[in-house]
Each structure stands twice: as C-alpha cells, then as structure tokens.
Amino acid sequence: MATMTEHTLRGLSALGFHRLAYTQWLPDGQPGATRTIVCCHGLTRNGRDFDVLAADLADSLGARVICPDVVGRGKSGTLANPDLYGYPQYLADMAALIARLDVESLDWVGTSMGGLIGMILAAQGDSPITRLVVNDVGPLVPKAALERIATYVGTSPTFHSVEEVQRYLSLVYAPFGDLTDAQWRHLADHGYWMRADGTLGLAYDTGIARAFQTQPITDVDLWPVWGMIRCPVLAIRGLQSDLLTAEIAQAMTERGPKATLYEVADAGHAPALMDPAQRAAVRDFLR
Structure with a gap:
C-alpha cells in the first residue's frame, strides 16, 4: 500500500x-520512485481531494505523487x-515546488484551476x-460557468460540526x-478550518474570490496557450459540465495537442476522480 507524508x-x-x-505518496513507502506525478486541485479545494487517486497511481505506476x-x-x-491571488502567483509557487522536487520531468493532473495551471506550465x-x-477544464472558460462559481466562491458559511460541512459540500x-x-466525509474531514471561536469554516481564504x-466576468480565452502545448493531453469531461462544454471538448481534440477525450456520464464540474473507472482512465493514459 502506498504511504503518505506531509x-x-x-x-x-x-x-x-x-x-x-503538499502531500507525497510513495509506493510501499519506498523513496526510489522513478517518476513524479503532480496532482493540482480546483479553485476552492485542496490536495487531499486526490488521496484516492494518488494512492492508486503510486501503487500501480510506482510513482511519487x-x-x-x-x-x-x-x-x-x-x-x-488578496489582490495577489491569481495565476502569476500560483505559477511561481508551482515552479518553486517543481524545483523542490528536483526532477527533470513530471506528469501533471489538474482539476479545473489545477488544470489551467498545468496548461500554462506545459x-x-x-x-x-x-x-x-x-x-473538466479547457482553453475557453465560459462566462456563464464563471458567474455560477462566483455565487459561492468567497462566501464564508459557518458550521458547528463536520457533519454540517459534509452536508454542505x-x-x-x-x-x-x-x-x-x-467519500463525502473524506472531503469534509479535509475541507474545513477551525476558527478561533470553535466554529468551522471552509478551508480556503475568502480572499481568493x-x-x-x-x-x-467574461469568457477566458486560452486557445493561444493551448496551441503551444507539445505534450500528450488527456481531457476529462463531466457530461453535465457547464465549464467544459461538449463543443469546447471536441475542439480540444482537433486543435493544438489534440487531446484524447474521456467523458464521465454521471458528473458535471468536475469529476472527483475517485471512481475506479475514472482512476483507470488517468492511470492508463499515464502508464
């Protein structure tokens, strides 16, 4: 079994x-993994979202995740x-992380914001x-999806138990x-901060909003960035997604790196990558 350290x-x-x-997952706790995979989360989430996938990839691919x-x-x-929250800062931080990892090459798995970071780096x-x-993200992020996200990002609900956090999530x-x-409980357990008064809040700074x-709020057009990517790309899309539409996903298979497309029937934005079939799609692409 893969082991995790913080x-x-x-x-x-x-x-x-x-x-x-950051968390580091190693196969059987061995430090000699021959490859590195970075998994980067979405806007309001955190790295523990990837625990299930990371353990799978470490064990099946012998990778450091x-x-x-x-x-x-x-x-x-x-x-x-809070004005400093944005992609220039996130990219600089990820460059520092890559330097810490001391590797010449790595694979990148990114959900939503994490996918955009990966696209720009690639x-x-x-x-x-x-x-x-x-x-579930692409080189065109529709205005309508961003307007939906804006309705909840930056809010600061108060909870009195982890069960309340779980219901909210x-x-x-x-x-x-x-x-x-x-699985919802796992996300809740790692999805809150304890406040000074003993109540719970979501585990992100509301300043990110x-x-x-x-x-x-307008469409975000990164097609020029997409055209500069030279590595193989797997695009995962939730069939009910409003952020990665069917039209954008299809265009991703035809332009730039010409991504391979994998669609998840019972998800929108964004598939959790906990399901065995979803993990297998990622694993097989990275193998």
Whole structure:
C-alpha cells in the first residue's frame, strides 16, 4: 500500500514568504520512485481531494505523487493582500515546488484551476511536463460557468460540526458525481478550518474570490496557450459540465495537442476522480 507524508516549502509573493503544503505518496513507502506525478486541485479545494487517486497511481505506476495545497487553501498559508491571488502567483509557487522536487520531468493532473495551471506550465519553453491530464477544464472558460462559481466562491458559511460541512459540500459539489458517504466525509474531514471561536469554516481564504469581485466576468480565452502545448493531453469531461462544454471538448481534440477525450456520464464540474473507472482512465493514459 502506498504511504503518505506531509511536507512544506516556502513560496514568495510581493509581500514576503508564505507556506506551501503538499502531500507525497510513495509506493510501499519506498523513496526510489522513478517518476513524479503532480496532482493540482480546483479553485476552492485542496490536495487531499486526490488521496484516492494518488494512492492508486503510486501503487500501480510506482510513482511519487505530489498533491499541493495552492496558497490560500488547505494547510498552505494565506496572502496578506488578496489582490495577489491569481495565476502569476500560483505559477511561481508551482515552479518553486517543481524545483523542490528536483526532477527533470513530471506528469501533471489538474482539476479545473489545477488544470489551467498545468496548461500554462506545459505551454512554456523547456517545460518539464511530459503528460498532462486536464479534468473538466479547457482553453475557453465560459462566462456563464464563471458567474455560477462566483455565487459561492468567497462566501464564508459557518458550521458547528463536520457533519454540517459534509452536508454542505454534498450539495454545492453535487456535480462531482455519485460519491459515497465515506467519500463525502473524506472531503469534509479535509475541507474545513477551525476558527478561533470553535466554529468551522471552509478551508480556503475568502480572499481568493477577489478577482470575481473586482473585475468584469467574461469568457477566458486560452486557445493561444493551448496551441503551444507539445505534450500528450488527456481531457476529462463531466457530461453535465457547464465549464467544459461538449463543443469546447471536441475542439480540444482537433486543435493544438489534440487531446484524447474521456467523458464521465454521471458528473458535471468536475469529476472527483475517485471512481475506479475514472482512476483507470488517468492511470492508463499515464502508464
């Protein structure tokens, strides 16, 4: 069985250093894994979303699997100025993480925001990314989907028990798919911060929503970035997704790196990658 350990490093913003947390999964606890896979989460989530997938990939592929908490989420630190939350900071932090890992090449699995980070990194010259999995996100992010996300990101509900967190997550993130109670509980167990007054809040800094509050919401067009990606790409799409539409997904198979498309029937935005069939699709692509 794969074993997990927790680690930190320091990222740097315009206002100083901040903590970046990540988990590392190794096959049978052995340090000699010959390849590295990074799994990067969505906007309001954290690296523990990937526990099931990471353990699977470590065991089946003999890989070291790294699951970071992007700054402002999970066990990572927060930024004093919420205006700094954005892709320039996230990319710089992931570059620092890759440097810490001390590898010449790696595979990247990214859900939503994590997929966009992976796309931008993969499009750079001399990128270390050799295979890219983008989970329910593409080079065109529709305005309507961003408007939906804006209705809940940055809110700060108060909970009095983990059970309340679980009920909330199972409603807001129902498009993740047909998760079991145990899987929802796993997301809840790692999805809250304890507040000073003893109540619970969601495990992210509400400041990550600043861009939704201060800038007009429009389509995000990254097709030029997509055209610069040279590595093989697997695009995963939830059939009910409003963020990765069927038209965008089809275009991804025809343009740029010409992705392989895998669709999940019982999910929207975004498949949780916990289901055995979903894990197998990722595993087979990375094999």
